Amino acid sequence: NAGVTQTPKFQVLKTGQSMTLQCAQDMNHNSMYWYRQDPGMGLRLIYYSASEGTTDKGEVPNGYNVSRLNKREFSLRLESAAPSQTSVYFCASSEGLGEGTDTQYFGPGTRLTVL
């Protein structure tokens, strides 16, 4: 099992360009998450999907959109990238069935730089 995979690993964009970060999990998990991590800021939740067919805003959703394509895949789109979106992006998944099933498993991260 690959666990949680993310593509790409690295990306450089110019201000105003768009891109989609891809995430897939092979653990049959119900819940999926997108976080960004900036130095000294910990992990901040951008969007999450508690189950297939649902998405909800997290702490910092502005400038992002998401799609839960199916149970395995959860993508994050930047429509018009800004330098403030330079960060490391992590995708995570969990069973999401309540207490004891909410351990999150993280992907390797995507390091994004916006010039």
Next chain:
Amino acid sequence: QKEVEQNSGPLSVPEGAIASLNCTYSDRGSQSFFWYRQYSGKSPELIMSIYSNGDKEDGRFTAQLNKASQYVSLLIRDSQPSDSATYLCAGKYNNNDMRFGAGTRLTVKP
């Protein structure tokens, strides 16, 4: 307001000592709490989860939860250099919304 706060550190302890990491949360709606460890340049990985008041032990790690004081802690006994990492506290809210603290960087000196 769903906030989780940690002392950002850094925290330095000698090998073999007890490392104590602390976390507070602002929203009593959070019922589940987690400690993740993150090595530099790597992804976070779960160390402990705790759901009830009191202590939960797993090997050298003990998590403590006090819901009345809105306080979560992690104790690492017999600290090893391999424990040197950033430790992230997290709280889960309704519908699987998760909030993380900024992390505490721990260094264990041989």
